[in-house]
Amino acid sequence: MSYLKQITSPTLLINEDICRNNLKKMADKAKRHGMKLVPHFKTAQSHEIGKWAKDYGITEITVSSIKMAEYFCGQGWDNIHIAFPFNPLEAEKLNALAKNQRLSVQLINVAVAQELNETLENPVGFFIEIDAGYGRTGVEVSDFGLMEAILRTAKKRDVLQFKGFYLHAGHTYYEPDKARIYAQTRAALSMLKNKYRTEYPELVTRTGDTPGCAVIDNFGDIDEMGPGNFVFYDMMQVNLGSCKVEDVAVALAVPVVDIKKDRKEILVHGGGVHLAKDVLIEPDGGKNFGEVVWLHENDWEIPLQRSFLKSISQEHGIIKASDDLLARVKVGDVLGILPIHSCMTADCMGRYLSLKREWIDHAEQAY
Amino acid sequence: MSYLKQITSPTLLINEDICRNNLKKMADKAKRHGMKLVPHFKTAQSHEIGKWAKDYGITEITVSSIKMAEYFCGQGWDNIHIAFPFNPLEAEKLNALAKNQRLSVQLINVAVAQELNETLENPVGFFIEIDAGYGRTGVEVSDFGLMEAILRTAKKRDVLQFKGFYLHAGHTYYEPDKARIYAQTRAALSMLKNKYRTEYPELVTRTGDTPGCAVIDNFGDIDEMGPGNFVFYDMMQVNLGSCKVEDVAVALAVPVVDIKKDRKEILVHGGGVHLAKDVLIEPDGGKNFGEVVWLHENDWEIPLQRSFLKSISQEHGIIKASDDLLARVKVGDVLGILPIHSCMTADCMGRYLSLKREWIDHAEQAY
Numbered sequence: 001m002s003y004l005k006q007i008t009s010p011t012l013l014i015n016e017d018i019c020r021n022n023l024k025k026m027a028d029k030a031k032r033h034g035m036k037l038v039p040h041f042k043t044a045q046s047h048e049i050g051k052w053a054k055d056y057g058i059t060e061i062t063v064s065s066i067k068m069a070e071y072f073c074g075q076g077w078d079n080i081h082i083a084f085p086f087n088p089l090e091a092e093k094l095n096a097l098a099k100n101q102r103l104s105v106q107l108i109n110v111a112v113a114q115e116l117n118e119t120l121e122n123p124v125g126f127f128i129e130i131d132a133g134y135g136r137t138g139v140e141v142s143d144f145g146l147m148e149a150i151l152r153t154a155k156k157r158d159v160l161q162f163k164g165f166y167l168h169a170g171h172t173y174y175e176p177d178k179a180r181i182y183a184q185t186r187a188a189l190s191m192l193k194n195k196y197r198t199e200y201p202e203l204v205t206r207t208g209d210t211p212g213c214a215v216i217d218n219f220g221d222i223d224e225m226g227p228g229n230f231v232f233y234d235m236m237q238v239n240l241g242s243c244k245v246e247d248v249a250v251a252l253a254v255p256v257v258d259i260k261k262d263r264k265e266i267l268v269h270g271g272g273v274h275l276a277k278d279v280l281i282e283p284d285g286g287k288n289f290g291e292v293v294w295l296h297e298n299d300w301e302i303p304l305q306r307s308f309l310k311s312i313s314q315e316h317g318i319i320k321a322s323d324d325l326l327a328r329v330k331v332g333d334v335l336g337i338l339p340i341h342s343c344m345t346a347d348c349m350g351r352y353l354s355l356k357r358e359w360i361d362h363a364e365q366a367y
Numbered sequence: 368m369s370y371l372k373q374i375t376s377p378t379l380l381i382n383e384d385i386c387r388n389n390l391k392k393m394a395d396k397a398k399r400h401g402m403k404l405v406p407h408f409k410t411a412q413s414h415e416i417g418k419w420a421k422d423y424g425i426t427e428i429t430v431s432s433i434k435m436a437e438y439f440c441g442q443g444w445d446n447i448h449i450a451f452p453f454n455p456l457e458a459e460k461l462n463a464l465a466k467n468q469r470l471s472v473q474l475i476n477v478a479v480a481q482e483l484n485e486t487l488e489n490p491v492g493f494f495i496e497i498d499a500g501y502g503r504t505g506v507e508v509s510d511f512g513l514m515e516a517i518l519r520t521a522k523k524r525d526v527l528q529f530k531g532f533y534l535h536a537g538h539t540y541y542e543p544d545k546a547r548i549y550a551q552t553r554a555a556l557s558m559l560k561n562k563y564r565t566e567y568p569e570l571v572t573r574t575g576d577t578p579g580c581a582v583i584d585n586f587g588d589i590d591e592m593g594p595g596n597f598v599f600y601d602m603m604q605v606n607l608g609s610c611k612v613e614d615v616a617v618a619l620a621v622p623v624v625d626i627k628k629d630r631k632e633i634l635v636h637g638g639g640v641h642l643a644k645d646v647l648i649e650p651d652g653g654k655n656f657g658e659v660v661w662l663h664e665n666d667w668e669i670p671l672q673r674s675f676l677k678s679i680s681q682e683h684g685i686i687k688a689s690d691d692l693l694a695r696v697k698v699g700d701v702l703g704i705l706p707i708h709s710c711m712t713a714d715c716m717g718r719y720l721s722l723k724r725e726w727i728d729h730a731e732q733a734y
Binding site: 008009042064066085087088090109111255259272278343347365 | 374375376409431432433434451452453454455456457460475476478479482503504537622624625626634636639640643644645678680681682683685697698699701710711714715716717732
């Protein structure tokens, strides 16, 4: 029986071949540049996809919360890095997890360094997160006073072990000139490495955004890369030039419940609770909440004539349909939607169905 | 111990007093207009909150998928209405549920009516959904041919039982003149009732949007109202004039992880996976992903000086902070965020913590 036959409601499909190809290509690229790939598993949030990653030499992962770290503990990862400015209310939880799993966190202020220094009994690594222009989080690249205050705090005991500098160049998501951003990133991390490596000879530098890691070919002396979204990619990454539509590894299967030929619209069961509400803007100013693909037995097919979700509400999705789609689709069919932001879609859906009819795990909800 | 002491990570709080007040006010309003209130439980998705609703005379509810209907089966509801154009792939599931629970569905085309007519063994009610200008779903109000084709199909057997006409005037969410929209809604439903009540003397008409049900005071001869969001309200409804900030019954508790006094920014753990990504636009063109409140032992407090989430990513939230907030907050504190769209936030979070320290259920994820 085909996986298609078992779909009666919105279901997140994963194409293992595409996903493995994405993992392999990024692992090869890291190797080519002499870097360690530590993928951000906030995208996949899955033990099974973790196993696929291990086939390409990946031994460490990144996550974005202690809850997610908890999910991945005891699965044989050499280290799990929590890439979020550490939340001091979770210090005891961190200590408990660190008993049996090597972990690292991110620090950007002295208050949290002190809290961890007082609470931890088990050693935990830490990166100082650097802000080199993105402006979301991190110590400003020239704020050596703050960096050294964090380092001094950690030195008072030996539980917080300095690993290096982490820089998320998230502005590659909206600034077209990624080469310029990466020139800054390389320069910032290189400067910090030179400044602190006499005292910390083992320190490493890491950067992590998918648009940068996908297209940049000069990483200078950066040691590690930590992109996340590349495991699946999505229409936002296609739009940014990080990948091709053929590289998107997940699709939401949605049942067709109505067709309005005169308006060229198709109503599907699939909305904000399934896809999340990330959106791309079409050249004519219209919204695009996901790209339609044909679902086949062993793969999906990108239509020659584009159709896409022009609007969604909590459970409804309305497709702006091509003539070809209108001519061939009928109520009760199931279409595929390539998501705009696959991390959010996977988080909404909470599990995957492979094209081989296997259910694949995803960590639980956000609470 | 206060509920506040147990919060270490993003947690959705519910204020039972506010929620009950919202239920009571809408139930009173329905009674005043001689209407039956059938709230849409896609917002709360909770048995416990269902019990509160029963205290105000509510005996029937609406849901938006068969999965959600399944969650509410066997909880003593007189009828559960699935307010979504029925997905024919779920006909067998509907039949199974209908064995022990009175259910109704929405029909907008003949294909699905036929499918249900062939598959169902247990009787199920149906509304014909009418589109009177919103343009999302439904039979156009003048398309009597289609309505009658659906009715004829249902008449072939006695499993599909016609209940009446359902009209979701969702354009009250973006068109300022709600009175004009409701004039259309009243006229459309009244016309249909007059046209079909000779043949179907029991038929009822129902309308359902929160902005309309909250502010309109002329429902004409509409029989039933089915708003959903009013149970919690949110900042979008405040913005639409449906309620006051004081009426918002849920708040996301978020730990403060960093403070940038110079930029007047506070970094919290709380982002798109917790709040969803619904957004309001501030008068200066900036984005607003949620409004900050102070959390106290028994309630929350709306600050005199506004602060709000100016940006979010998957797990990060950055607050644009007032001087007062900056002066009083410290790393490790927990703030409250009134969501922009409470239905989506509740769906992301999957459970609630009451201010009395009780965990309150929410249906599972979307799959």
